[in-house]
Amino acid sequence: MDLWYTEKQTDSFGITAKVKRTLATEQTDFQKLDMIETAEWGNMLVLDGMVMTTEKDEFVYHEMISHVPLFTHPNPRHVLVVGGGDGGVIREVLKHPSVEQAVLVEIDGRVIEESKKYLPSIAGQLDDPRVEVKVGDGFMHIAESENAYDVILVDSTEPVGPAVNLFTKGFYAGISKALKEDGIFVAQSDNPWFKAELIEQVIKDVKEIFPITRLYTANIPTYPSGLWTFTLGSKKHDPLQQQRSAELDSKYYTEAIHKASFALPKFVDDLTK
Template sequence: MELWYTEKQTENFGITAKIRETLVTEKTDFQDLAMIDTVEWGRMLVLDGMVMTTVKDEFVYHEMVAHPALNTHPNPKHVLVVGGGDGGVIREVLKHPQVEKAVLVEIDGKVIEYSKKFLPEIAGELDNPRVEVIVNDGYMHIHDHKNTYDVIMVDSTEPVGPAVNLFTQGFYKGIFDALKEDGIFVAQTDNPWFKADLIQTVNRDVKEIFPIVRVYCANIPTYPSGLWTFTMGCKKYDPLQVDETKIEEIDTKYYTPRLHKAAFALPKFVEDLTK
């Protein structure tokens, strides 16, 4: 007998993967959590029926959350990651030696616990001495830490359940206040095939707060449609003005200095969403 996991990404479309083993299922205080081992993608974290990360393709998402912003800011010493309890973004942030402290604020401690147990290649840096892990509400942490961070990264689920507040203009205004005078923020903003309205709304809201707003894309096979967007808001520095010849090569599998600006070259239908 074969076992298959299916994520219903819309009412009419989904993806499916053959399962070797279900490692854990639990209804936490915030969401339904599952860790499964798939034949094609390896171990997979699923929250509320949505694929969050897999061992095989996780590097794309985590690298593209972290490196464009950190290579745009000239001196990112203090970095905040909201969400991201699997630890992948933290792992990438720590590849930048100028980062003195990286703070992870994850609302669901079970995500951290099971990621450490089943996804050690992703969560392996969560115990690094440069990292502070806080199990709390990221929305409230932002509110309580004004003028604190050089870069803030929002590694959230889709805008359902505990992540709903992380897609509001009030949250983006709080991020602006929590950043220093030359700070940068970046958030994952879903896909343009099924969530065009979300991308338009986020882009409009962020533009009302940040003077420089850029959208970029990456290919993530296990995310809905495979084409994923990220939105960056900057107080001072423009990612398109970065001299790519001065970006230091680091250990990556997707992001490169040449890709830094190329990722901001959007397909026309995506570009139209940002106008």
């Protein structure tokens, strides 16, 4: 029997990946969770029918959401990750020796548990002593935090289901309050081919709260269109004037990629105006 996982990324387009076997499938308290062993991408985490991460291409997303802000900040010590239960962002954050504490607030504990079980190369650093894992609502954690973090990374699902509050101006205002006076935040902000209006809205909202707002991109093959965007809001440090030199173990991020990722294709740049 030939099994294929097909994800409709829009009503009329999608990807399809050959499945060796289904490792886990369940309805958690928050979403449908599937863990699939694929032939092309290794183990793949799927939430509510959307690919979240795969063993083969996860490094792109996790490096790019982390190292761009962390190398922009001169001395990141306290980092918060909202979402990101697979642990990949935490793994990259811990590569920065300045980081004393990395807090993960993931609403769905099952994502953490299943990632530790089936994605050990991604989730393996969640037990590091510098990491504090909280299973809870990231929106609430942000609302209760003040002047607490140097960098906040929003590694959310799409703005449907449990992540809907994470794409609101109120959330960005909360992030600003939760950040220290020279804090930086980054949120994944979907793709410009199918979700142009969402990007326009995120940029517009973040611009109203952060003096420095920039969009950057990375290539993620298993995400819709292969071109992913990240929105960065910063109180003081401009990512185009990178603060520290990058010397770390990476497969995608380089100093040149850091700068180049902010050069936007014209039709994408137009969304930020």
